[in-house]
Amino acid sequence: VTISNTHLDTKNVQANIRAALNLIMHSDNEADYNAHWQKFRLDYVMQFPVLTSYMEVTWKPKKKSWVKAWRQNAVCHTNNLTESYHNQLKFFYLGRSRNCRNDKIVYLLSQLAERDYRQDTLETYFGIKSIRLSVDDTERKRRASVIAIEKANGLIEEVEPQALQAYKMYSCKSFEEGCELVYFIKFTTHLHDCSCPDSARLCKHIFLVSRVFDLPVT
Incomplete structure (x- = not known):
């Protein structure tokens, strides 16, 4: 998606489209999905017909594979973490062992890896130990922490809940100067x-909301 001779406008439009697609992907139910999808079409079908046609033909028929509404029981939603999990399994649990029979892999996952994962999650949740951040996450947290608290208070606010809404929602304005985009975060x-x-x-917006309202991120 590009707009001729207007680099800043192109970046803003691309950011808006990504945000719209994120809302579609993270829809909690079919009604939300339909509403987000319809808004996406209305907003972009005239200006970017190739993009909307591509989404309609290629991705809408596969919605059960990538939209959260149809993946409620999935442990890991659409992301790029699978390779990382695979690497952790090999490094910490298989080591130099050449025994990779299916029954051993199932045992490792169900009896050892899952137990360690749950213990690690509980210790983090109850504050026994701090959350382990990647290098990128640490940088995102740093970007949120250097913002003056007065400015931070002006960037975020709690959104008034809608009827029957089962979660809280917070809004956070973009950190970029001159950018009027607003993002929404569930709690x-x-x-x-x-x-x-x-x-x-x-993301940095989650870290900023966490900092101001003292809310957990995991």
Whole structure:
């Protein structure tokens, strides 16, 4: 998606489209999905017919594979973490072992890896130990932490809940100067699902809301 001779406009439009697609992907139910999809079409079908046609033909028929509404029982939603999990399994649990029979892999996953994962999650949730951040997540947290608290208070606010809404919602304005984009972040037991273009689970907007309202991110 590009707009001729207007680099800033192109970046803003691309960011808006990514945010719209994020809302579609993270729809909690079919009604939300239909509403987000319809808004996406209305907003962009005239200006970017090739894009909307591509989404209609290629991705809408596969919605059950990538939209959260049809993946409620999935442990890991559409992301790029699979290779990381595979690497952790090989490094910490298989080591130099050449025994990779199916029964051993199932045992490792169900009896050892899952137990360690749950223990690690509980210790983090109850504050026994701090969350382990990647290099990129640490940088995102740093970008949120250097913003003066007065400015931070002006960037975020709690959104008034809609009828029958089962979660809280917070809004966060873009950090970029001159950018009027606003992103939305859900809160159930922790902050998650920011509508910004950043595909990471923990983005700088989540860290900023967490800092101001003292809310957990995991």
